[in-house]
Amino acid sequence: MNPVMLGLITIVTGVVGCIGYFFLSNLILDAVLPARGPNAGRNINRANLIRPWLFLLPALTALSLYLAYPVIETLRLSLLDRVQGGGYVWAGFDNYSQMLGEPKFWEAMRNNLLWLIVVPAAATALGLLVAQLTDRIAWGNIAKSLIFMPMAISFVGASVIWKLVYDARPEGSDQIGVLNALYVWMSGEGPQTWLTFPFWNNFFLMVVLIWIQTGFAMVILSAALRGIPEETVEAAILDGANPFQVFFRIKVPQIKNTILVVWTTITVTVLKVFDIVFAMTNGQWETQVLANYMYDKMFRANDWGVGSAAAMVVMLLVTPILVWNVRNARREMR
Amino acid sequence: MAELKLTNVAKTYAGSVDVLRDINLDIAQGELIVFVGPSGCGKSTLLRMIAGLEKITGGTLEIEGDVMNDVPPAQRGIAMVFQSYALYPHLTVRENMAFALKIAKKPKPEIDAAIERAAKILQLDDYLDRLPKALSGGQRQRVAIGRSIVRDPKVYLFDEPLSNLDAALRVATRIEIARLKESMPDSTMIYVTHDQVEAMTLASRIVVLANKGIAQVGTPLELYETPENEFVAQFIGSPAMNLLPGEITATGETTTIALEAGGSAVSTIPTQPSQQGLRVNVGVRPEDLVQTDGPPLFEGTVDFTEALGEVTLLYVDRPDGGDQLIAKLPGIHKDLRGVAVKLAADPAKLHLFANGQSLRPKVG
Incomplete structure (x- = not known):
């Protein structure tokens, strides 16, 4: 069958299935516990106890099937070794110690740490800056839309765009990469293969994620800035604060919690970063990150044990930030 | 010399919408001036123009003789208390009050002394290290006032400071503000409110704003x-002054008016012979009306009564079908509903308006 048709059928089945599930399950509940008759009051109370679970059930099922089970299975695989011809043998922490002995793993750890420091900070700071600067100007919304747009591009798509930006053509021919075009024009020297300079190439990759995440930070922080009572700003102006003091001493402290939520949300994204590195350098030239390392081990080297161990490391790093983030977001909502 | 002088001040939005025009006002040092007026009359806008939060689009604003039109708010020597308090939520009471002084890079001992003084005046000593969210509404308002006091401004601006408080607290805080003013006799204050009780009790002078301008200052x-x-007559006083249309029938030291509703009124306001036959409105406050057996100013049937205990409000139908006349009689008179009453007033308490303006000769 035509893949487009197949896709359409899947979508329609899914949507209709969802609507049907919620409609029918609630219908059945109402039929079993009718809101009339001698036990109407008791039935309503009982139905109200059950109804939330009807709505939660599909999500809970999907989460346990696709999230909880893989976590346990990954943990199990990380403690086993595959033997040739099928079957597993207990390996204990061998996979972990093998991984800890590999320089590529430590390179990935170092790069992840670097990403962790630079990307959330840069994306949040730029997002905050844009949110503040576009707040009062007529074309601010157009600027915001443009900056938000990269959010709509997939990581791989963004990587392709930026790979073209960093592209290098042989000396003498026209440079189609913007960076090299500028560099050749301004310095008069030959083109550079930017993505092959160890250490600095990490930053060239980070630019892609910053480019994407700034829009996210901007939207959230812009809403937060709008929520600041205007009088506190006016009071600060009357108190003699200049625009910088108003921004840093009155506005930023008032949206501190939102800034932290944005920061940590981006942090989680950064820890999981895979597509950008995979599509642009595939971890070569010392740009390896944990997620790509995991992929390499799992699907290229076919070493399920070490690959799973790497996955567990990523999960262990993400979990505390995620827990803190969810808690913070819930406090914010209260 | 006037502490604060407004000359032909005007406010126009986007070049077309007139909000205020031709505001002329001299405010002396130590006065507490209250701006009152109906919603949307521009009283808050005028205050914000004095503060520097709104641009003055016409005329000049002088403070102590210096033109302030283009001086940044912080350098005008003013401090403002906002309706919503506008406390910095992330700073403690102490830091809230210290903010302006820290921005001005004042030495720490001076800041501490100023805060201590303000805290003592406003009884905030025990709350200095709390955040605003841990304070009650009245306490927050006191912090907002304290934030002004520490700056020791020439002019205090209050923008409806009591509107966010509940009724009991409003009365208490009103008295506190009156005491505060008494303790700082040299400070000039401008106070915006829509509550005429606040205006009457606090003001040394009231500025009534209406129709984009000043209706009266006094x-x-x-x-x-x-x-x-007529606007001021009906705006000040509650319930509002009754206006009875009529025509002048005799002029001289006293004036006689034949009322459309029947009956006639005599006022002690003198008129010229040329004013014979002039159509006027006779104004009489509900509290100046009394029941009488003699010749009445007004006769009608009581349509409705509201007994408030100390007084009773009578809503009396007018024979000519105009607005009901309201009388405020001391004591309880619920039995008057449906009864025809005769009401009279002291001739000296009557007001005469022609074309909306009072015929009373201006004093001074």
């Missing part, structure tokens, strides 16, 4: 006793 009792126009 002490509270001047406005009550000698309103210059």
Whole structure:
């Protein structure tokens, strides 16, 4: 069958299935516990106890099937070794110690740490800056839309765009990469293969994620800035604060919690970063990150044990930030 | 010399919408001026123009003789208390009050002394290290006032400071503000409110704003006793002054008016012979009306009564079908509903308005 048709059928089945599930399950509940008759009051109370679970059930099922089970299975695989011809043998922490002995793993750890420091900070700071600067100007919304747009591009798509930006053509021919075009024009020297300079190439990759995440930070922080009572700003102006003091001493402290939520949300994204590195350098030239390392081990080297161990490391790093983030977001909502 | 002087001040939005025009006002040092007026009359806008939060689009604003039109708010020597308190939520009470002084890079001992002084005046000593969210509404308002006091401004601006408080707290805080003013006799204050009780009790002078301009400026009792126009007459006092249309039938030292509702009124306001036959409105406050057996100013049937205990409000139908007349009689008179009453008033308490303006000769 035509893949487009197949896709359409899947979508329609899914949507209709969802609507049907919620409609029918609630219908059945109402039929079993009718809101009339001698036990109407008791039935309503009982139905109200059950109804939330009807709505939660599909999500809970999907989460346990696709999230909880893989976590346990990954943990199990990380403690086993595959033997040739099928079957597993207990390996204990061998996979972990093998991984800890590999320089590529430590390179990935170092790069992840670097990403962790630079990307959330840069994306949040730029997002905050844009949110503040576009707040009062007529074309601010157009600027915001443009900056938000990269959010709509997939990581791989963004990587392709930026790979073209960093592209290098042989000396003498026209440079189609913007960076090299500028560099050749301004310095008069030959083109550079930017993505092959160890250490600095990490930053060239980070630019892609910053480019994407700034829009996210901007939207959230812009809403937060709008929520600041205007009088506190006016009071600060009357108190003699200049625009910088108003921004840093009155506005930023008032949206501190939102800034932290944005920061940590981006942090989680950064820890999981895979597509950008995979599509642009595939971890070569010392740009390896944990997620790509995991992929390499799992699907290229076919070493399920070490690959799973790497996955567990990523999960262990993400979990505390995620827990803190969810808690913070819930406090914010209260 | 006037502490604060407004000359032909005007406010126009986007070049077309007139909000205020031709505001002329001299405010002396130590006065507490209250701006009152109906919603949307521009009283808050005028205050914000004085503060520097709104641009003055016409005329000049002088403070102590210096033109302030283009001086940044912080350098005008003013401090403002906002309706919503506008406390910095992330700073403690102490830090809230210290903010302006820290921005001005004042030495720490000076800041501490200023905060201590303000805290003592406002009884905030025990709350200095709390955040605003841990304070009650009244306490927050006191912090907002404290934030002004520490700056030791020439002029205090209050923008409806009591509107966010509940009724009981409003009365208490009103008295506190009156005490505060008494303890700082040299400070000039401008106070915006829509509550005429606040205006009457606090003001040394009231500025009534209406129709984009000043309707009248005067002490509270001047406005009550000698309103210059129908707007002020009806705005000050509650319930509002009754206006009875009529025609002047005799002029001289006293004036006689034949009322459309029947009956006639005699006023002690003198008129010229040329004013014979002039159509006027006779204004009489509900509290100046009394029941009488003699020749009445007004006769009608009581349509409705509201007994408030100390007084009773009578809503009396007018024979000519105009607005009901309201009388405020001391004591309880619920039995008057449906009864025909005869009401009279002291001729000296009557007001005469022609074309909306008072016929009373201006004093001074």
